[in-house]
Amino acid sequence: MVPPNTPFLARTLDLIVLQLLRAEPTNGYDLTLRIQAISRDVLNVNAGSLYPALYRLEQRGLLKASWATSETGRRTKVYSLTAAGRKHLAGQRAEWERFAGALEAILRVT
């Protein structure tokens, strides 16, 4: 059973991808596993959403991809951040924190 995704996922997918890839460059499949693991099954990204996001970010110059051979001998495409990507990520994080802080303040109001 695939757990339903929260509706906020779509908006923040770019941020998630960039952050995780900054921590550790990896390929698409492993990225889905990591998202699922780190978010403790709250977020579940399927291929249909992830790959378009990866390609979009790559086209914008925020990610770069290179082909490498994994331990199992398979050819995988590994995505990693570019300098522009890191700058963009920092900006997005700052914006998210501002937004989250504001939202939290509003939600505390009774």
Place this chain on the structure above:
Amino acid sequence: MLERVRLWLRSVLLRRRLEREMREEMAAHLERATERLVARGLSPDSARRQAVREFGNVVWLQEEARAARGTEWLDALLADLRFAVRQFKRRPWMTLTMLVVLATGMCITTLLFSYVHAYATLPPAGLAHADDVVRIRGSQTAGAYGRRFRTFAEDELRAYRTADGPFTAVTGWTEARVTLDVGGEGDELPAQAVFVTPDYFTVLGVPPALGSLLSARDTDDGSRAMTAILSHALWRARFGGRRDVIGATLRVNGTPFTVTGVAPARFGGVTGGGERFHVWLPLETRRLLLPGVPAEFRAAARLRPGTDLRTATATARVIAARAAGTDPELRALDPSTEVVPLLSASGDPMFERDVRLLVLWIGLLALLVLLVACTNVSGLLMGLATARRHEIAVRLSLGAARTRIMRQLLTESALLAVLSAAAALALVWLVTSLATRLIPGLPFDLAVRWPAALFAFGTAFGVGIAFGLSPALHATRLGLADAMRDSAGTIAAVRGRLQRTLVVAQIAFTQPLVVLLAAVLVLVVSEFETVNRTAIGDRVAALTLSSAAATSGTTAAAAEAGRQARSALARVHVRLREAPGIEAVAQRWTATSPLGSWTPHPDDAVAGTTGGAVRLEATAADVGHFALLDIPVVRGREFLATDTSRDDSPGAETPVIVDMHLARHLWHGADAVGRRLRVASDTASGPRTLVVVGVVDDPAAQARRPRAAWRVYLPPRPTQPASTLLVRTTGPARAQAASIRQLATETAPGVVASLRTLAEIEAEQRRAFRLITGGLTGAAAVALLLCALGLYAAIAFSVAQRSREIAVRMAFGARGSRIARRFVSDGLRLGVFGLLFGLPASLAGLYVLGARVTDFPQVPLPPVTAMAGLGIVLVAMAAAWIPARRAAAVDPAVTLRRG
């Protein structure tokens, strides 16, 4: 930013590889997901199935991925193009037709536009465009015609050259027809000699192709002054393009010159001149070649930096006024000068307003041609689009956006336009190279200039695409159910109506073209009908003695030059008569003057004749004219020397020689000699009574058309000597040409003698005639062909639309021929509608043509229009008959089964 561009380029150029990598990535992803599920305990098959389910829609994902990469437009475009090519391959003939029609239309438009642009905005051939090179152009009044151009006398030119003011340098030139003798082969060449001031080539900015061009130092040393510059065409034609032409000897009218340079390609001087070959000679040598003949100059100059045309013109006007001086005759002509940019158009035409009119007419013509081509193609495309309505309807119902389908149809017409453009380019190149080879001496540069060509091209392209838009719009508007039902109802009616409107429009556009072409054709034919083949044409030569001036200048110079030429002619006439090998010499006049309407004198009328008036025009004939040309004198005699002292006082009777057919027309076989004619219309000047002294059998004098004028011969006036002599030789005249000319130049050193045999003159006229009529006929044929194509498409479409209806009728017993007749009459109706709509434009065009051409009333107006109309109708019927025949051949069983 740069990075983004690089990435975009990469995704466009490396599409295939990126696609492959994407598939690989997805496959790897699926594999690992499957492995994971297998590790959890699922069977391989169900693991796979689950993995796929979780993956999502692969195809959709690939589309999304492509969209993310930003290249889906490219994929769509390529797919559209492939589809378009497939469609074209399925209907090769229709595609070819559309290609040819569009290419022809684009080619014609581009050529017309480019030539008009070159003529009106660019300098003459071979000259680079420079803002500061200007023409100093003189003008004088020309009565009712406004103003005409004039040349300068030597002192006026000097005034411009020495004026301190707007010009840094002024150059002048004067032209004359000469004969060149190259390398002693005895093969003589008519050419245009241009006598120029030393700075001519530097002012115009013309670099030499070979050797060096005249410069100021050439005049200091008298011995070096006999230098000549050849035109590029002359160098290629008569010197074989050899580099050793520098230093070769060239005889100009017998005088030797040394060739020191060759002008660059295509340069033929500033004014066209009409001759194919040019030589540039230093101005001082003119005194040797044409002693005593006053020169008529034209001038060009370089503007001082910072001076504008208006200031320069003001200064020039002052100089012109001073040069006119106090001579009342000169001042009456109101001579003036202006400074204009140096363009092809500023050089030649007699009356300035002709240029504007020419540009307007040619622009309209180009537009008309393009419209015809486009409506034609639009109609064909309409038929195509409708034939595919099933396919389009299905695609629409499957969810294709209307814009997507429109884009695809537009891609098709864009592809068609691009292919046609390429074909048009090839055509333009072909026509240009053919024309430069066949028509020498054109006054403007024939090469296609790229800016103008691109503009015309782009316009044609845009119009072509716009006309493809309409079929595209219409084809996508129909609903699915209607299309699938394939009823002969609303859709077919709407589509068919649009196509039929297009065809009618196209015929309406073509009709003025065809009618005008036919009118001009008739004009030309009637003009040249009188070019007969003189039986002894190769034994009679026309020797023309002329002063240097090609056109007339100020009165004083022109009159003096004329006088000199005429007295020279008289001397040559006498000398030639006594020369060996010459049988006869007579003066020749070619000009005819209208005499008005004449009737037989009542005292001399023959009983039984109606006495109707005839229109006459007169040519002068010298003593011995008819004998020289072997024209038999049937009754009476030739003119005698005593006849030449005719006078035009009211009571005097002027002797006249008429053709025997006119005599028969007026006096019905009775002896015409001694009978008189009386003028019926009121002419202010000219003879009022003519008395017949001779009757000849001269086909050239006969009136060919009912209302045309008969030509009669009058004795020459002593105040109106000729400038040409007819010389009859014992053997072929060409063989004696050199000796005749030599005799002439010895007798009259100041004048230029040129000689052509009558046979050569007539051959030249016939050649020109054939060229023009061939061109006009070709153009009319092309126009008619376009009409036919459009009609054919419309009827074929109609037949295809109603094939089920036809099948049903035939199943019920209708005969095929009857059905075919209905379609033919349908096509006929379209043709007639087109004719009716095009009629106002045709009539307007004919009216304007009649106003500009003086002899026009001679051309019968109604028959011309009727003939053109009939031509179109016949073509319409033929074009409709072919598809209609197919309708009759429809097998009801097959059609109904397929439907």
